[in-house]
Amino acid sequence: METAYLIETVIKIVVILLIFSALAGIGTYFERKILAFMQRRLGPMNVGPFGLLQVAADGIKLFTKEDIIPTNVVANVFKIAPVITAATAFMAAAAIPFLPSFTLFGYEVHPIVADINIGILYILGIMGVGLYGPLLGGMASANKFSLLSAARGAAVFISYEVVTGLSILAPIMMVGSLSLIDFNNYQSGGITSWLVWSQPVAFVLFWIAAFAETGRTPFHLIANDHEIIDGFGTEYSGMRWGLFFIGEYANMFFISFVIPLLFLGGYGDGSFLGAIGLLAKVAFFFFFFLWTRAAWPDIRPDQLMWLCWKVLMPIAVLNILITAIVMM
Template sequence: MSDSTFYIVETVIKSLLIVAVLASLAGLATYAERKVLAAMQRRVGPSMVGPAGILQIVADMIKLFTKEDIVPQHANKFIFLIAPLIAAVGAFASLAPVPFLPEFELFGHTVRPILADINVGLLYFLGVASVCVYSPLLAGLASYNKYSLIAAARAVMSLVSFEIISGISLLSVIMMVGSLSLIDINNYQSEGWLVFKQPLAFLLFWMATFVECNRTPFSLTENETELVAGFGTEYSGMRWGMFFIGEYTSMLASSIVIVLIFLGGFNPLWIIPGALALILKASVIFFFFLWTRAAWPHLRADQLMGFCYKVLLPLALANVLVTGFVLI
């Protein structure tokens, strides 16, 4: 097999694997979240369908695929129908420059578990992931529902604001590494994790990630105590499910990216191989997404925006300034 043919086949296979594996993990993540919340809040959780309720995922899939797909009478039908696609497509597309494992040999060829090793991978990830803001925005605007409209407005307010925090928090990392490539950032940490050199940037980026993934306590787009079901109030069936496929895929992607940027990436951890170390560290980060939902209440919109612009933004700017002085 020629190198060009192998490259084409390899790219197609990697694309299919990313979609298949991440979509499957997103379904499994819903089960994991319900189990974690049940254990922390002394509830039963999934337990009836299959051993330990593991087949509840299959039951939920059957339910979503067979439920009626309802479109409100006065909704903008075209926009209403494409809004869920933006959430899922944006989440999967953001994974293109993310290296999932170290490179390895296969049939005499070097396989790199990354779809596109571009030198601006970090910028690409942030840019494409931010496109997902259009999903709740368009869903809320097109639904002809006042609760969905409120959630759409709050989505823009919170997501755009915290995109600023995530971007500025990573400036200090880029200044130290001198590259926007996630591969270069990973390799930079072969001698030490960036979380120890940039602990404030780590905390700021992690908090911004909670907003971008619509997670408690920083979620305003879907707060059941205030907005029924937020921007997805009028959705049903698989279109409703696609919002959550996008959300959980974003959580998984963000967990991996946080590990790559701050927690040593896929560099070996003591006697633990790099691939396994990446999976373990990303699992811990993902667990914290679930833990905070069980332990913390929602913030009000004014509290969240005040926290963003009065606390996090000055800290992010100060961190960049201090990093610049240290490097000089």
């Protein structure tokens, strides 16, 4: 029994790792294509049909490029930092139910690695740990621009973790559980039972904070775009730089899974249609990340902090208060 469980878990982990590292690569293709179409360009065209093999070409380039460790850097920490980004992104995936449980060759499969009771808390915690990748990378780099962007990134992550945690508290109070599966079952009664109708404020706040947690465009301060430099990744080359990217895109996919599971009914009653519905919602939220990048510029660091501490956090606290009063 125990051995069977172990084998099953290992298979699940390998499948999730493979699928989402591949998706991270394909995600870059989608991003380029969608950004290109929104800006009236064609995007990648030359490698393969519709430029589809561009991902493979990028992969070959990243894997074969020389892995440069500059002088003066703290070598071990410098080498480990990209691994932390990628690893924490995939660790967070352990508590996400990707699909409803289904039967494969007469064996019931639960597409979740570890069905722990505190799924949301675990995911938020691990995403908080994800800040160490950019932070250590920037601090070990012996480059002032890297250090600056690391400091800015850390400030953004820590501040917006507060918003994420507070905004999610009100739905947790309503459902009475920290498990994502319980959240899904609470909303399984069709569109009218979705949490987004009773908690619209929490939904919007969580969505905004998701952009900061993944470091996407309106809050893309971890790369110093205005200094025309790539932030904490400046000193990195080859696959180590690629690992930062895999981590970022995997994070985007996982947060796109978490938002529908929390607020938009997840996979519903667990039917085939529900599973397709979840994937459609994930696709929409991933597309929205790219859409925002095409439509909006970055905001200034002081505006970002103002937005977090003077607007979003008070609204989140008020939302909790009102929810508590209504529930009483």
